[in-house]
Amino acid sequence: MEIRFADRMQHLKASDIREILKLTARPEVISFAGGLPATESFPVEDIAAAVHACCDQDGASVLQYSTTEGDPQLRAAIATRMNRLRGTAVTPERILITSGAQQGLDLSAKLFLDRGSTVLCESPTYLAALNAFKVYEPRLVAVSTDDDGMRPEALAHALRTEPDVRLVYVIPDSQNPSGRTWTLDRRRALVELAADAGVVVLEDSPYGEIRFDGAPLPAVASVADGRGTVVYLGTFSKVFCPGMRLGWVAGPTAVVQKYVLLKQSADLHTSTLSQRIAARYLASNDLDANVARVIEIYRERRDVMLDALDTHFPADASWTRPQGGLFVWVELPRGIDARKLLERALERDVAFVPGAAFFPEPGHDNTMRLNFSAMPPDRIREGVRRLAEVLDEMLAEAPAVTNASA
Amino acid sequence: MEIRFADRMQHLKASDIREILKLTARPEVISFAGGLPATESFPVEDIAAAVHACCDQDGASVLQYSTTEGDPQLRAAIATRMNRLRGTAVTPERILITSGAQQGLDLSAKLFLDRGSTVLCESPTYLAALNAFKVYEPRLVAVSTDDDGMRPEALAHALRTEPDVRLVYVIPDSQNPSGRTWTLDRRRALVELAADAGVVVLEDSPYGEIRFDGAPLPAVASVADGRGTVVYLGTFSKVFCPGMRLGWVAGPTAVVQKYVLLKQSADLHTSTLSQRIAARYLASNDLDANVARVIEIYRERRDVMLDALDTHFPADASWTRPQGGLFVWVELPRGIDARKLLERALERDVAFVPGAAFFPEPGHDNTMRLNFSAMPPDRIREGVRRLAEVLDEMLAEAPAVTNASA
Numbered sequence: 043m044e045i046r047f048a049d050r051m052q053h054l055k056a057s058d059i060r061e062i063l064k065l066t067a068r069p070e071v072i073s074f075a076g077g078l079p080a081t082e083s084f085p086v087e088d089i090a091a092a093v094h095a096c097c098d099q100d101g102a103s104v105l106q107y108s109t110t111e112g113d114p115q116l117r118a119a120i121a122t123r124m125n126r127l128r129g130t131a132v133t134p135e136r137i138l139i140t141s142g143a144q145q146g147l148d149l150s151a152k153l154f155l156d157r158g159s160t161v162l163c164e165s166p167t168y169l170a171a172l173n174a175f176k177v178y179e180p181r182l183v184a185v186s187t188d189d190d191g192m193r194p195e196a197l198a199h200a201l202r203t204e205p206d207v208r209l210v211y212v213i214p215d216s217q218n219p220s221g222r223t224w225t226l227d228r229r230r231a232l233v234e235l236a237a238d239a240g241v242v243v244l245e246d247s248p249y250g251e252i253r254f255d256g257a258p259l260p261a262v263a264s265v266a267d268g269r270g271t272v273v274y275l276g277t278f279s280k281v282f283c284p285g286m287r288l289g290w291v292a293g294p295t296a297v298v299q300k301y302v303l304l305k306q307s308a309d310l311h312t313s314t315l316s317q318r319i320a321a322r323y324l325a326s327n328d329l330d331a332n333v334a335r336v337i338e339i340y341r342e343r344r345d346v347m348l349d350a351l352d353t354h355f356p357a358d359a360s361w362t363r364p365q366g367g368l369f370v371w372v373e374l375p376r377g378i379d380a381r382k383l384l385e386r387a388l389e390r391d392v393a394f395v396p397g398a399a400f401f402p403e404p405g406h407d408n409t410m411r412l413n414f415s416a417m418p419p420d421r422i423r424e425g426v427r428r429l430a431e432v433l434d435e436m437l438a439e440a441p442a443v444t445n446a447s448a
Numbered sequence: 449m450e451i452r453f454a455d456r457m458q459h460l461k462a463s464d465i466r467e468i469l470k471l472t473a474r475p476e477v478i479s480f481a482g483g484l485p486a487t488e489s490f491p492v493e494d495i496a497a498a499v500h501a502c503c504d505q506d507g508a509s510v511l512q513y514s515t516t517e518g519d520p521q522l523r524a525a526i527a528t529r530m531n532r533l534r535g536t537a538v539t540p541e542r543i544l545i546t547s548g549a550q551q552g553l554d555l556s557a558k559l560f561l562d563r564g565s566t567v568l569c570e571s572p573t574y575l576a577a578l579n580a581f582k583v584y585e586p587r588l589v590a591v592s593t594d595d596d597g598m599r600p601e602a603l604a605h606a607l608r609t610e611p612d613v614r615l616v617y618v619i620p621d622s623q624n625p626s627g628r629t630w631t632l633d634r635r636r637a638l639v640e641l642a643a644d645a646g647v648v649v650l651e652d653s654p655y656g657e658i659r660f661d662g663a664p665l666p667a668v669a670s671v672a673d674g675r676g677t678v679v680y681l682g683t684f685s686k687v688f689c690p691g692m693r694l695g696w697v698a699g700p701t702a703v704v705q706k707y708v709l710l711k712q713s714a715d716l717h718t719s720t721l722s723q724r725i726a727a728r729y730l731a732s733n734d735l736d737a738n739v740a741r742v743i744e745i746y747r748e749r750r751d752v753m754l755d756a757l758d759t760h761f762p763a764d765a766s767w768t769r770p771q772g773g774l775f776v777w778v779e780l781p782r783g784i785d786a787r788k789l790l791e792r793a794l795e796r797d798v799a800f801v802p803g804a805a806f807f808p809e810p811g812h813d814n815t816m817r818l819n820f821s822a823m824p825p826d827r828i829r830e831g832v833r834r835l836a837e838v839l840d841e842m843l844a845e846a847p848a849v850t851n852a853s854a
Contacts, residue, residue, distance in 0.1 A: 105689035283511035285720035314691035
């Protein structure tokens with residue numbers, strides 16, 4: 043039987059990269075490919091205690107249906123924490139618990155996008171956000187981005203000239219994949235330009251607290267100060283643990299109520315048990331202390347990765363020096379195809395993600411994303427060394443081809 | 449700032465019924481309104497043991513990201529169980545774990561529906577399915593349905609005459625809201641007609657195992673026997689517990705792979721911890737025995753509700769006598785508006801859901817859904833008595849109006 047699927051399915055293809063990366067599940071592979079938090083960073087004992095408290099004290103209620111909006115105690119704890127760390131002024135009523143920040147992306151696209159409407163995003167930007175958006179068949183337009191964030195003049199131009207812009211999607215803190223962090227000035231410029239254009243800012247901040255030097259920066263949602271509309275997507279995946287799929291949307295009340303409608307038909311509510319576990323954990327433990335521990339682990343790994351890149355990588359490659367987060371972004375010498383590099387790296391049991399998939403437009407074949415959170419320091423050092431080895435071979439083999447395709 | 453939402457949001461409105469029902473959270477209210485399983489039916493002790501085993505033996509891995517497809521052990525257990533109880537022949541590879549069956553509905557609509565394409569459904573049908581579908585802006589067309597299921601001639605006619613039909617959506621077992629169960633003949637007719645028309649059958653079976661007399665019937669997916677395409681939505685919500693949000697999609701491999709793509713951008717995966725808890729519970733406990741216990745509880749409540757209806761309700765009302773599930777469906781005397789009945793019932797602390805919302809088309813104001821799973825027998829008896837009291841008053845007050853509006 044020939045099945046008629048929705049038109050949107052034409053835009054969604056199983057990633058061939060994902061297929062390649064399935065090969066990397068072997069334990070001997072040094073993987074810089076995923077975005078996995080370090081398993082050893084999870085507060086396992088404290089979570090187990092919270093789980094036991096749920097079972098012993100909350101009883102059957104943690105197993106029953108609950109409200110779409112989410113656990114009241116958890117929403118209150120999130121509001122308090124966001125306001126303290128990110129400079130916002132949200133109330134619990136303005137928070138909806140989601141099944142991870144990924145659901146926040148899906149619901150945002152559902153709420154704001156029609157076929158053919160435009161999303162402005164950073165260049166590069168988060169791959170899984172692009173995939174979430176594509177389901178709703180919008181135009182995805184990258185705005186020129188430098189180490190400080192989107193260039194205001196480029197953003198202003200795009201807002202003026204692109205048709206039917208509905209969202210400016212940004213990851214202002216230690217971005218995935220680039221590792222870049224927006225300056226405060228750029229955050230302010232973003233809010234002003236978007237407000238003037240009447241366009242919603244979608245702020246995705248999974249790494250806002252994972253900052254190696256200094257306190258977290260104020261969220262874009264906090265610099266808005268009543269101007270325009272900013273919807274903030276938060277997650278516990280990088281500061282607590284990702285497996286329970288706990289994220290949240292924070293925004294103006296009228297907007298969050300529409301998210302609630304969509305969440306209700308998407309999955310009714312997020313796991314009652316997961317929410318209670320997190321609420322109990324937050325009530326009885328110091329999440330800040332856990333974040334500090336995560337930062338210690340990741341700072342060392344970032345330093346080791348940057349040091350190994352400095353030592354082994356060729357002079358005509360360049361890379362970011364992230365202030366936080368999980369990723370280093372590398373521009374390889376022009377003409378080097380990161381997909382080819384991956385094929386050969388896998389033969390030496392090293393994996394990463396070629397960068398082209400992080401752009402809405404074609405090209406950028408000479409870019410790659412390296413994750414440093416999931417591997418211990420010695421394996422990071424060895425993995426970068428092997429990558430450099432392959433890269434040197436490729437450069438030695440085909441300098442002519444390199445120039446021709448540059 | 450005037451925000452431009454997606455066109456689809458025009459079709460989604462906060463339900464005024466839902467707002468009314470928020471008033472029913474008071475403990476003194478006898479609620480026939482929700483679809484909550486009896487909290488006392490949850491195997492709390494055994495689930496707690498499974499939770500502890502996860503924490504003690506699986507360690508940090510239950511807190512980490514996992515695959516979109518779902519926990520292999522859980523998928524295998526589901527396949528074995530479905531095949532044994534529902535006559536299917538699915539393999540674990542053909543199962544995707546979802547965040548409740550509600551996510552199965554959302555993903556199904558995402559996968560198959562474009563704006564303006566048609567979904568055929570029972571009359572009445574599941575309210576939250578209609579809401580999930582509406583997000584994708586299809587035409588929803590009810591097919592004439594009697595106590596045995598959709599009428600084959602009506603289905604054949606709709607398949608022949610309605611434009612661009614993509615799905616036939618059915619709840620063949622103890623349907624929500626009507627409590628009806630399809631006969632085997634009707635299941636076969638459905639599969640044949642849909643296969644001939646090249647249309648996918650979406651079989652939603654949350655209550656398939658909650659059957660008061662006799663074994664579960666063969667799933668529609670099992671009578672298909674290679675003809676046409678049936679996608680089956682399952683859930684643990686009614687046989688285990690709903691709070692962890694665990695459901696699944698079972699279908700042909702090529703179709704399930706597309707669901708996986710959509711699930712990935714919707715929420716990456718269902719909670720690793722929830723899946724492990726369910727897998728460990730299934731490995732160490734007899735879910736059949738728990739289902740038998742649930743059935744005992746619900747059978748008594750159904751009997752009490754039917755008995756109370758027989759005793760107290762007027763002769764010109766009629767209602768279903770469900771073989772399973774959680775609901776009785778009532779047709780009130782013509783001219784009685786169930787919304788008005790609800791308003792007055794709430795004054796006497798009784799709640800239910802007026803039936804009109806369960807139809808894609810307007811009308812059916814004289815119908816109501818009564819849930820019998822969530823209240824103990826004595827409260828069911830008392831609640832039905834009070835409803836009948838209000839109904840008698842309404843009939844006595846305005847017989848002329850009744851006739852005029854009939």
